[in-house]
Amino acid sequence: MTIESKDKPVRAGIVVTGTEVITGTIEDKNGPWISQELAGLGVEVSHISIVADRASDLEAALRFMGDDGMDLIVTSGGLGPTADDLTAEVVGTFAERKMVLDESMEEKIAKILAGFARRLNFDADALRAANRKQAVVPKGATLIDPAGTAPGLVVPVDDGSVVIVMPGPPRELHAMWPKALETAPVREVLDRAEPYAGVMLRLFGLPESEIAKSLREIEEGGVDLDALEITTCLRKGELEIEVRHRPGAEDSLTDLIAGIDERHGRFLFSRDGATIDSQLASLLQGHKIATAESCTGGLLAARLTEREGASAYVSGGAVTYSNESKTTVLGVPVELVAEHGAVSPEVAEAMADGALKRYQADIAVGITGIAGPDGGTEEKPVGYVCVCVKTSDGSKLARDPVMPGTRADIRERSALLGMHLTRRLLLGEDFPL
Numbered sequence: 001m002t003i004e005s006k007d008k009p010v011r012a013g014i015v016v017t018g019t020e021v022i023t024g025t026i027e028d029k030n031g032p033w034i035s036q037e038l039a040g041l042g043v044e045v046s047h048i049s050i051v052a053d054r055a056s057d058l059e060a061a062l063r064f065m066g067d068d069g070m071d072l073i074v075t076s077g078g079l080g081p082t083a084d085d086l087t088a089e090v091v092g093t094f095a096e097r098k099m100v101l102d103e104s105m106e107e108k109i110a111k112i113l114a115g116f117a118r119r120l121n122f123d124a125d126a127l128r129a130a131n132r133k134q135a136v137v138p139k140g141a142t143l144i145d146p147a148g149t150a151p152g153l154v155v156p157v158d159d160g161s162v163v164i165v166m167p168g169p170p171r172e173l174h175a176m177w178p179k180a181l182e183t184a185p186v187r188e189v190l191d192r193a194e195p196y197a198g199v200m201l202r203l204f205g206l207p208e209s210e211i212a213k214s215l216r217e218i219e220e221g222g223v224d225l226d227a228l229e230i231t232t233c234l235r236k237g238e239l240e241i242e243v244r245h246r247p248g249a250e251d252s253l254t255d256l257i258a259g260i261d262e263r264h265g266r267f268l269f270s271r272d273g274a275t276i277d278s279q280l281a282s283l284l285q286g287h288k289i290a291t292a293e294s295c296t297g298g299l300l301a302a303r304l305t306e307r308e309g310a311s312a313y314v315s316g317g318a319v320t321y322s323n324e325s326k327t328t329v330l331g332v333p334v335e336l337v338a339e340h341g342a343v344s345p346e347v348a349e350a351m352a353d354g355a356l357k358r359y360q361a362d363i364a365v366g367i368t369g370i371a372g373p374d375g376g377t378e379e380k381p382v383g384y385v386c387v388c389v390k391t392s393d394g395s396k397l398a399r400d401p402v403m404p405g406t407r408a409d410i411r412e413r414s415a416l417l418g419m420h421l422t423r424r425l426l427l428g429e430d431f432p433l
Contacts, residue, residue, distance in 0.1 A: 009042060009043065009044040009193060009194060010042065010043045010044065010071045010072070010189060010190070010192050010193040011043070011044045011045075011046050011069065011070050011071055011072075012038050012043045012044065012045050012046065012070055012071060012072035012073065012074060013045070013046055013047040013048075013049070013065035013068070013070040013072075013073050013074070014030075014031050014034050014035060014045060014047065014048045014049070014073075014074045014075075014076075015049050015050075015051060015058065015061045015062065015065070015073065015074070015075045015076075016028050016030055016031045016048065016049070016050045016051070016075075016076050016077060017050075017051055017052075017053060017058055017075060017076065017077035017078040017087055017168070018050075018052070018053060018077045018078070018168060019052040019053045019084075021050050021077075022050055022051070022052045028050055029170055030076040030077070030166075030168065030170060030173055031048040031050070031076075032048075033170065033173075033174075034074050034076070034166075034173075034177075035048060037177065038072070038074075039196070039244075040195070041181075041190055041193055041195065042190075042193035042194050042195035042196055043071075043072060043190070043193050046068065046070065047064075047065060047068070047070075049061045049064075049065075053078060053084040053085075053086065054086075055086045055089070055090050058075075058078070058086065058087065058090045059090050059093060059094060062075075062090070062091070062094040062163070063094065065161075066094070066157065066159060066161050070161055071160070071161060071162070071189050071192075072161070072162055072163075072164065072186070072189055073161055073162070073163045073164070074163075074164045074166065075087055075091065075163065075164070075165050075166065076166045076167065076168050076173055077167070077168030078090075078168070079134065079150035079151075079152075079165065079166075079167045079168070080134070080149075080150055080167075081131040081133060081134055081149075085133075085134075087165055088134075088136065088137055088138065088153060088165060089136075091138060091153065091155055091163050091165055092137075092138035092139075092155070094157065094163070095138055095155045095156070095157045095158070095163065096157075096158065097138035097139045097140060097141070097155065098138070098139045099136050099137065099138060099139070100136065100137065100138075100139045101132075101135055101136050102135050102136075102137050102143060103135070105134075105135040105137070105143050105151050106132060106135035108145065108146070108151075109128075109131055109132075109134055109135055109146065109149055109151070110128050110131075112146065112148075112149050113127040113128060113131055113149060131149060134146075134149060134150050134151065135151070137151070137153055138153065138155050140155075140156070141153045141154060141155045142154040142155075142183045142184070142185065144176050144179045144180055144183070145176075145179070146167070146172070146176070147167075147171065147172040147175035147176050148167060148169060148171075148172045150167045150172070152164070152165055152166050152167065152176045152179070152180055153165035154180060154183045154185050154186055156185045162185045162186055162188075162189055164180050164186060166180065194246055194247070196229075196244040196245065196246065197244070197245060197246075197247070197250075197253075198229075198242065198243045198244035198245055198253070199242075199243055199253070199257070199271070199272065199273065200240060200241070200242050200243075200270070200272075200273035201240070201241040201242075201243070201257070201260060201268060201270065201271060201273075202238055202239070202240055202241075202268070202269055202270035202273070202274075202275070202276075203238065203239040203241070203264060203267040203268050203269065204237070204238050204239070204267060204269055204276070204416075204420050205267050205420075205432055205433045206239055206264055206267040207234075207239075208232055208234045208239060210264070211232050211239060211241065211260075211264075212232070214259065214260060214263045214264065215230065217259075217263075218255070218256060218259035218260075221259070223252055223255040223256055223259065224249075224252045225252065225256065227245060227246075227248070227249035227252045228243055228244070228245045228249055228252055228253060228256060229243070229244045229245065230242070230243050230256075231243075236412055236413070236416065237412070237413040237416045237417075238276070238416070239267075241260070243256060243257075257271070266432040267432060269420070269423065276416070276419050276420060276423060277303060277306070277307060277419070278307075279423055280304070280419055280422060280423055280426075281307050281309070281310070281313075283422075283423060283426040283427070284313035284314075284363075284426070285312065285313060286313075287313055287361075287362050287363055287426070288313060288314075288315040288359070288360070288361040288362050288363070289304065289313055289314055289315060289361055289362075289363050289364065289365070289422070290314075290315045290316050290317060290355040290356060290358070290359035290361035290363075290364040290365075291304070291316075291317035291318070291355060291364065291365050291367075291418075292317070292318050292320060292330055292351035292352060292354060292355035292364060292365065292366045292367070293317065293318070293319050293320070293365075293366075293367045293415075294319070294320055294321055294326070294342070294343075294351070294367060294368040294369070295343075295367065295368060295369040295370065295371045295385065295410070295411060295414060296367050296369075296411050296414050296415045296418075297319055297321065297411065298317065298319045299411055299412060299414075299415040300317075300365060300367065300415040300418045300419065301314070301317035301319075303415060303419065304317075304419075315359040315360065315361040316355075316358070316359035316361075317355070317359075318330060318354075318355065318358070320332075320351065323337050323342050326342065326347065326350075326351060326354075326368075329354070329358070330350070330351050330353075330354025330355060330358065331350075331353075331354045331357070331358075332347060332350040332351060332354060333350065336350055341380070342368060343368050343369055343370055343380055343384060343385075343386060344368070344386055344400075345386045345388065345398055345400050347366075347368055347386070348366040348367065348368050348386035348387060348388040348398065348400075349366060349388040349390065349396065349398060350366070351366030351367070351368060351388070352364040352365060352366035352388045352389065352390040352396070353366075353390065354366075356390065356391075356392055361392070362391060362392045363389065363390070363391045363392070363422065363425070363426070364389070364390055365387065365388070365389050365418045365421070365422060366386075366387070366388045366389075366390070367385065367386070367387050367414055367415070367418055368385070368386050369383075369384060369385030369386060369403070369410065369414055370382050370383065370384050370385070371383075371407045371410045371411050371414075372406075372407045372410060373406075373407055381402060382410075383402045383403040383404060383405070383410050384400065384401075384402050384403075385400065385401060385402075385403050385410065385413075385414045385417070386398070386399075386400040387399055387400070387414065387417050387418050387421060389418065389421040389422050389425050391425065395425060396425070397421045397424055397425045397430070397431055398421075399417065399421065399431060399433060401417070401433070403417075
């Protein structure tokens with residue numbers, strides 16, 4: 001749910017080109033990244049369009065955004081040497097600018113390609129001819145030196161829009177982006193933007209419907225929510241509430257956070273946007289954690305070790321998918337599995353005990369469950385998961401919910417529950433569910 005601000009900020013649209021993105025062969029990472037970058041500058045992103053490598057599709061997207069009054073239009077992709085790399089030419093048509101050869105840029109590209117030719121034994125002259133088109137640009141465009149072989153472009157349009165043309169490979173785009181922002185046409189637009197202030201709140205275990213109800217109650221209680229832009233999103237089992245505002249709405253923000261804290265403080269684990277991953281990384285300093293996973297197949301260990309420096313606190317982990325491995329690797333008693341079943345609170349605790357001992361840890365997480373889509377029973381349906389977090393001194397937190405969603409959802413949410421139970425145990429807090 002989004003509550004729109006009354007202000008009318010500088011607006012932008014993003015056009016991502018590439019048939020391979022349309023077909024799903026490559027995931028679009030440029031659109032969201034550019035959107036976040038622009039938001040941090042106070043620019044409101046109104047559209048992200050993905051179009052195939054067809055001139056008519058790209059031109060239609062540009063014209064749509066121009067007609068909708070975008071101050072900035074950012075494109076990514078379509079700047080290479082092949083026939084389907086059409087972005088520069090289409091942007092030139094859109095801006096009604098003649099295409100011309102920039103000899104200085106042609107020389108820069110030639111030098112870059114000469115290095116490739118020497119190292120890979122390619123024909124330098126053939127490469128230069130094939131890539132000459134990358135130096136053909138709309139007249140009057142500001143060129144941005146390439147991080148690969150394709151230069152970026154900044155092209156003003158007579159209707160007031162400014163088009164930023166960037167390459168598709170994220171590494172190149174990221175390297176060239178700051179230079180694009182420094183160009184005079186872009187700087188002129190950004191100088192009109194008024195940066196947002198705000199905060200990201202994160203909750204775990206609360207449905208989105210409860211927040212919608214609370215926002216209505218807070219507004220009815222006299223808090224001016226019209227002064228705020230509030231976006232709620234249930235993402236991978238956690239509820240994110242992003243609140244942005246222009247200068248002057250600080251009191252409304254304070255009152256909103258107080259209202260959410262009053263109603264849902266037991267679910268609110270982050271008031272400053274810090275993720276559960278970063279919080280655990282801090283809380284685990286001085287500790288050693290181990291994992292014992294069945295249905296999650298190592299997802300928890302993967303998240304714990306994703307951060308740099310995780311070796312300081314991650315002792316080890318085991319994926320004990322079969323009953324036999326639970327017994328041989330973790331020492332889970334055969335009779336315990338026979339009596340309670342492999343998916344049971346008792347076995348989850350025994351897995352945590354085994355991980356504590358095997359990896360000489362002082363805190364361990366045991367996870368076992370039925371991820372589906374088959375294997376469930378009336379007593380233990382698909383989604384039934386048992387998670388136990390235990391310390392070497394015997395303290396523990398354990399839960400056995402029925403997780404909703406697909407097999408992937410259940411596995412991911414089970415690992416997330418393990419992280420949140422770990423956080424609570426390290427803080428000496430109970431878990432609200």
